[in-house]
Amino acid sequence: MTDLEPMVILLVDDDLDVLGANARFLRANDFFVLVAESAGTALGKLTTDNIDLIVTDLRMPDCSGLEFAAKARESRPLIPIIFFSGYAQIPDVVAAMKLGAVEFLEKPIDPDQLLSVIRKVGKPKYSPAATQRDAFESLDHSSPLKMRVLAYEKFLIESCLVQHAGDVTRVLETLQINRRTLNDKMFRLGISREVLLSENQNPDDMPR
Amino acid sequence: MTDLEPMVILLVDDDLDVLGANARFLRANDFFVLVAESAGTALGKLTTDNIDLIVTDLRMPDCSGLEFAAKARESRPLIPIIFFSGYAQIPDVVAAMKLGAVEFLEKPIDPDQLLSVIRKVGKPKYSPAATQRDAFESLDHSSPLKMRVLAYEKFLIESCLVQHAGDVTRVLETLQINRRTLNDKMFRLGISREVLLSENQNPDDMPR
DNA sequence: GGTCGACCGGCAGAAAACTGCTTATCGATC
DNA sequence: GATCGATAAGCAGTTTTCTGCCGGTCGACC
CATH class of the missing domain: 1.10.10 (Arc Repressor Mutant, subunit A)
Structure with missing residues (x-):
């Protein structure tokens, strides 16, 4: 399915090295990857581009991944979100899962794991808002x-x-x-x- | 609401000291507390008593809190479950939340926090119009x-x-x-x- | 006290759903 | 053409759910 219409992934991380590496890795696996180095730019892309999945760091300078996720959900209520973080505290993980995170990965990211999680999420072509009710x-x-x-x-x-x-x-x-x-x-x-x-x-x- | 019909809480912990202390504390706050020192006895009480909420340790000798929660859900599919644990690993927390845990607390438990979480769970308000969804x-x-x-x-x-x-x-x-x-x-x-x-x-x- | 109506729950047979095993089809690949 | 992976469906055994029958409790009313 990904061949015809690759999944559009928004990758958010303030560490540019990690960001670049992960983006390359995902692109090598036939995903269409958009990157953002801050929550602000990520939110922008979220409204302009048709994004299928968010993969975001939990800790970022301008605002935490949790706040970002909460705002993201305002414009895209059901978009799947995958968090990752090093040094994560339990309460953060709990909060992230409560926000409806699909998965919470620990840094450093295992590429295979990331890949399997993303594949599992799949591509939500369904417009949730419209026909739900x-x-x-x-x-x-x-x-x-x-x-x-x-x-x-x-x-x-x-x-x-x-x-x-x-x-x-x-x-x-x-x-x-x-x-x-x-x-x-x-x-x-x-x-x-x-x-x-x-x-x-x-x-x-x-x-x- | 708790005055007339106190919430029935099933408290599960293999550490009898902690179990007793928490039970006393909750009882002092007008909850009706049942205790179990193992997953086995807890499952028994779950079918015989009309329990509103489960508060369980994640690590127990006879079977892990996750297995226990999974089994508990068989007889009471939607019962709220609160986990607590010391030394919890991120994947455990993620698994617990995916199982539909309401909250995940770290040991040692902060009584006030526990209380506030339970109170929050205990109010499944059904203002018919608003929160329906x-x-x-x-x-x-x-x-x-x-x-x-x-x-x-x-x-x-x-x-x-x-x-x-x-x-x-x-x-x-x-x-x-x-x-x-x-x-x-x-x-x-x-x-x-x-x-x-x-x-x-x-x-x-x-x-x- | 006696009776009635509404509610709850045990029990057991009936009905429905779930699931493992198996076979068959179809398209893609070798 | 052979093979493999994914899907669909028949069949049968197991599990779960449904439901009728029964007895029990509680409050209202006579």
């Missing part, structure tokens, strides 16, 4: 509980599928669910990989 | 499917209960669900009619 809240308020729960489950699975470009294996990991179970659920809920993909991919992939 | 959307984007679905189910049931002023029979009709099933679900999801009502009704309805 409609999908399942369209149901009547008096609908049976089971219906409403199933609708929500369907919505979650569909989001996850679209996010991972139809890669079922990745969805299994993300949702922590058995392959067989997912198959059953998709059948029961009437979810079709093909339909989902054809509906979401085409904006960029289909020229006309 | 947070209840289930606060879950991590990578949380297992089952947990997110359950959180939504919990939210639906609680909303419905509040809406009908705690009238279970009406809720049964609305949600089209068996009485026995609703009972089970409420226990599993940690829903309490009393707490819900006392938190929502009083602003207007309580005359004195």
Whole structure:
């Protein structure tokens, strides 16, 4: 999936050497990498560029990675964020995870680990804001509980599928669910990989 | 809220001195405290008693706090868990938070901090209009499917209960669900009619 | 005190969901 | 053409959930 449309990663670190090294490494692995050496510039790029994932140091001079993440979430509420830091204190880690961090890595970064984490996150093509609610809240308020729960489950699975470009294996990991179970659920809920993909991919992939 | 029906806290620690001290401290602050010195006994109490919150050490002889938490979640999927530990490693903290821990405290525990964290957890305010979403959307984007679905189910049931002023029979009709099933679900999801009502009704309805 | 209605929870059979094993298909690669 | 990886689905055993039946508690009312 990354070949056609590489994931856009925003890499934030005030240590220019580390920043450069990591950027090179990620680019060598076919990611499209934007770099920022401060939270300020990072926030700027976040609004101008279509970024899929943030990888940021926790400690930076102008403002902490936590503040940066909080601000980033204002414009991109569900964007995945990966933190890394040396000398991290437990409370920092806790705060970062509470902010919804995908992962917290310790410096020095193990490139393979970083890579596997990024791959796991995948590329969220799904525009979260738009359809989030409609999908399942369209149901009547008096609908049976089971219906409403199933609708929500369907919505979650569909989001996850679209996010991972139809890669079922990745969805299994993300949702922590058995392959067989997912198959059953998709059948029961009437979810079709093909339909989902054809509906979401085409904006960029289909020229006309 | 804690006056009428104190929160039931399950405190787990293999260090009996610390366990006793913390239990005394919490009891002095009007909580109802159950103690367990091992994961095994804790799991037992979890199924027999109606526990609102787990506070557990991360390191224990019979099995790690993480394993314990995972098992605890099997019978009480959404119960809040607070971890504490000395010498915690970052990956442990990350794993704990991914498991949905509410907080991760470092040993030695600061009583005031513990108290404030518990108080914060203990107020699952359901002002029906405002915080409706947070209840289930606060879950991590990578949380297992089952947990997110359950959180939504919990939210639906609680909303419905509040809406009908705690009238279970009406809720049964609305949600089209068996009485026995609703009972089970409420226990599993940690829903309490009393707490819900006392938190929502009083602003207007309580005359004195 | 007796009765009624609403609620809770134990128990056990029925129903549904989950999951490992297996086979089959399809596309990509060798 | 052979092979491999990913997906889908049949089947069966296991686990979980649902639900009807029952008895028990509590407060309101007669």
